[in-house]
Amino acid sequence: MVRRSSKLGQFEVTRDEIFRLCSYVSSDASVAAYFGIPVERVTKLRAAMPKPVDRRFLASRNEPEAQSSGQGEAIRFRYRAEEGSTQLRDAIQALFARWEAQHGFKPGAGELLLPAGWNEQRKGRVA
Secondary structure (H helix, E strand, O other): OOOOOOOOOHHHOOHHHHHHHHOOOOOHHHHHHHHOOOHHHHHHHHHHOOOOOOOOOOOOOOOOOOHHHOHHHHHHHHHHHHHHHHHHHHHHHHHHHHHHHHHOOOOOHHHHHHHHOOOHHHHHHOO
């Protein structure tokens, strides 16, 4: 371990610095040697350190589906996607039907002619 140089002595080191290093190094003697302070100060501060909070979240297997599980949102997304696709398909079919009625074609001709690039100049060539 690299020893820290101290011009003002042991009181230059703050409690937070000691707490931070104590959370990584388990030996009081090593922390004291690193900062150049007495081992008793490190031992006393380590005893006064706040205990770490347990951050594990345990889920019960017996509870119903949680709001945050994502399953409900996935179902709603799939429903909205299907609904949007149906609306788009119906709008395109209505466009073809209007075009067919306007130009005098049989139903279903718009689906074949418009994607193929039909226009008024090519009308005489299409038979």
